[in-house]
Amino acid sequence: MKLIATILLGFFLTSCAHKMNPQENYLMGILFTQKAAEHTALTLQAYNIAIERLDRVKKEYRGKKQLAVVLDVDETVLDNSPYQGKLYVQSEAFNYDNWKEWIAQKKAHPVAGALRFTKAAHKKGFKVFYLTNRSEKFKADTIENLRKVGFPQHYNSIFKSKERSKEGRRQSLAQKYHLALLVGDNLTDFSKLYDEQSTERRKEIVLKNHSKDFGKKFIVLPNTMYGDWDKALIDYKKLNESDKRCERTSQLTVF
Numbered sequence: 001m002k003l004i005a006t007i008l009l010g011f012f013l014t015s016c017a018h019k020m021n022p023q024e025n026y027l028m029g030i031l032f033t034q035k036a037a038e039h040t041a042l043t044l045q046a047y048n049i050a051i052e053r054l055d056r057v058k059k060e061y062r063g064k065k066q067l068a069v070v071l072d073v074d075e076t077v078l079d080n081s082p083y084q085g086k087l088y089v090q091s092e093a094f095n096y097d098n099w100k101e102w103i104a105q106k107k108a109h110p111v112a113g114a115l116r117f118t119k120a121a122h123k124k125g126f127k128v129f130y131l132t133n134r135s136e137k138f139k140a141d142t143i144e145n146l147r148k149v150g151f152p153q154h155y156n157s158i159f160k161s162k163e164r165s166k167e168g169r170r171q172s173l174a175q176k177y178h179l180a181l182l183v184g185d186n187l188t189d190f191s192k193l194y195d196e197q198s199t200e201r202r203k204e205i206v207l208k209n210h211s212k213d214f215g216k217k218f219i220v221l222p223n224t225m226y227g228d229w230d231k232a233l234i235d236y237k238k239l240n241e242s243d244k245r246c247e248r249t250s251q252l253t254v255f
């Protein structure tokens with residue numbers, strides 16, 4: 001038994017030391033987004049629930065503020081999986097230049113269901129905001145991409161200024177509008193409680209603080225390609241790819 005464990009550990013350490021494509025960890029995640037009909041079904045499911053919530057909120061809200069919905073951009077309304085795919089085939093890591101090159105092409109397609117939802121919200125009198133952590137430098141190209149594919153009120157886009165956390169920007173909107181629905185693929189799109197939290201803490205907050213908010217005030221989309229769920233696995237550290245793989249592997253739950 002001890003011998004088998006030693007052999008397995010030896011194999012694990014050898015494979016960890018292997019030089020990797022920086023995107024190696026993401027292959028299945030990218031393919032799930034691009035090819036799995038289940039991914040399309042999940043995003044449709046999320047947006048179908050979101051549409052149902054619009055009428056409910058309109059009926060129940062007694063305040064005086066204008067109603068609004070707030071959506072994240074990447075992997076919530078725009079699908080960047082072709083960019084992720086290109087990084088994979090070119091064995092490149094994310095960097096400012098390749099990200100800029102992709103955004104400048106303005107050819108990201110809408111996530112399934114997102115157009116129908118935003119158009120319905122707009123038609124029902126909700127203000128539609130796109131709250132993104134894309135930099136201000138990408139403002140013109142991002143808005144043009146949103147406009148080209150038909151997103152209503154694409155000009156209501158709010159970009160990252162100094163803070164990465166979206167909380168300040170959400171609070172500013174909340175002063176004037178009743179934020180009926182928040183839509184995103186990362187838990188930080190919903191609450192500051194998730195900002196830079198560990199894997200365990202993130203799950204705890206989902207279960208203890210927000211278990212009844214999902215499908216109501218929070219509409220969550222799947223992102224298997226990247227996100228804070230992945231950063232949390234490596235404790236938000238900057239690691240090389242093989243160390244990331246080791247760190248991730250060490251967190252697997254096994255029987």
Ligand SMILES: [Mg+2]
Pocket residue numbers: 072073074075076184185186
């Ligand atoms: Mg996103």
